[in-house]
Amino acid sequence: MLEFDHLRVEINGRPILRDVTLSVAAGEAVGLVGESGSGKSMTVKSVLRLLPPGARATGTVRFGDTDVHTLDGAGLRRMRSEDVAMVFQDPRATVNPVRTIGDFLTEVLRDQGVSRSDARTRAAGLLADVGVDHVARRLRQRPHELSGGLLQRVVIAAALATSPKLILADEPTTALDVTTQEEVVAILNERRREHGSALLFISHDLELAAAVCDRIAVMYAGEIVEVLPADRLHEDARHPYTQALLRSRPGTVAPGERLATVPGSPQSAFDAPAGCVFADRCPQAAGPCRDVRPALLPIDSGLAACHLLPRETPSVA
Numbered sequence: 251m252l253e254f255d256h257l258r259v260e261i262n263g264r265p266i267l268r269d270v271t272l273s274v275a276a277g278e279a280v281g282l283v284g285e286s287g288s289g290k291s292m293t294v295k296s297v298l299r300l301l302p303p304g305a306r307a308t309g310t311v312r313f314g315d316t317d318v319h320t321l322d323g324a325g326l327r328r329m330r331s332e333d334v335a336m337v338f339q340d341p342r343a344t345v346n347p348v349r350t351i352g353d354f355l356t357e358v359l360r361d362q363g364v365s366r367s368d369a370r371t372r373a374a375g376l377l378a379d380v381g382v383d384h385v386a387r388r389l390r391q392r393p394h395e396l397s398g399g400l401l402q403r404v405v406i407a408a409a410l411a412t413s414p415k416l417i418l419a420d421e422p423t424t425a426l427d428v429t430t431q432e433e434v435v436a437i438l439n440e441r442r443r444e445h446g447s448a449l450l451f452i453s454h455d456l457e458l459a460a461a462v463c464d465r466i467a468v469m470y471a472g473e474i475v476e477v478l479p480a481d482r483l484h485e486d487a488r489h490p491y492t493q494a495l496l497r498s499r500p501g502t503v504a505p506g507e508r509l510a511t512v513p514g515s516p517q518s519a520f521d522a523p524a525g526c527v528f529a530d531r532c533p534q535a536a537g538p539c540r541d542v543r544p545a546l547l548p549i550d551s552g553l554a555a556c557h558l559l560p561r562e563t564p565s566v567a
């Protein structure tokens with residue numbers, strides 16, 4: 251349903267994404283994980299053509315049969331209002347602070363031609379569905395009267411209002427405390443399954459992404475370096491970067507022991523080496539790693555881009 255095919259994005263001539271190739275099937279949840287600056291947000295924003303000024307995208311982003319780069323204004327508006335919904339990190343930056351929650355929710359429905367009173371009833375139902383209490387009062391309240399967790403539920407309710415084919419969620423719980431995070435992610439995932447919506451879920455938290463998603467795509471310096479089934483994350487992670495991320499989780503060491511970290515600092519696509527993007531920080535880098543870009547190739551249950559992994563050589567009959 252959604253397909254990135256060798257997507258490359260440059261901003262003012264500097265590479266931000268290189269050769270991003272990834273697909274999301276109808277109803278599937280895919281987690282996009284990686285350190286800050288690895289290009290997760292740019293990948294997701296490119297679906298709705300929300301890249302910053304000066305950005306130039308090449309390659310393809312297909313939504314269904316449509317190449318989103320070729321959509322005209324009307325097609326783009328339809329995709330943004332009906333087919334694809336986006337949930338951002340900070341709900342307070344999404345909801346207009348001077349309008350009521352009722353206005354925010356009914357606006358989406360009124361745009362679809364739903365009458366004022368039906369939109370009000372539907373908005374109340376949507377809020378109840380995402381676990382918001384005292385619905386009638388909430389509809390009259392303004393964003394500053396709600397907690398962050400409650401407001402993010404309102405944003406999720408709005409995202410579900412049109413039963414979109416795809417929900418793009420960019421770190422939807424980062425601004426919330428840990429207990430609220432779990433509740434909000436669970437609600438988002440349960441409701442999107444009921445609506446049959448696919449999900450592209452950005453997170454820097456591998457475990458959280460694995461709990462929510464069917465597959466995980468790991469990004470580093472503007473590239474996807476590994477894709478694997480979420481339930482095989484611990485057993486099948488083969489890329490040295492994914493393995494390093496897994497070792498860096500709190501909970502992997504005894505209390506008082508020093509937590510493992512990925513040596514060096516995060517890199518962006520424009521300062522990554524010419525060969526493997528992870529070569530400068532990889533403890534195993536050797537031979538061709540610094541000069542030759544590894545391709546994303548099948549291994550075990552997924553795909554990985556690493557010269558050091560054993561590959562099956564095609565048999566000569």
Ligand SMILES: Nc1ncnc2c1ncn2[C@@H]1O[C@H](COP(=O)(O)OP(=O)(O)OP(=O)(O)O)[C@@H](O)[C@H]1O
Pocket residue numbers: 261266284285286287288289290291292293302454518519
């Ligand atoms: N408006 C912009 N102009 C120029 N470069 C930008 C702009 N926005 C982002 N970038 C650069 O693009 C790269 C990818 O950024 P992106 O926001 O996609 O990363 P990310 O993985 O989502 O990070 P985070 O987890 O911090 O949100 C980074 O190097 C960033 O500095």
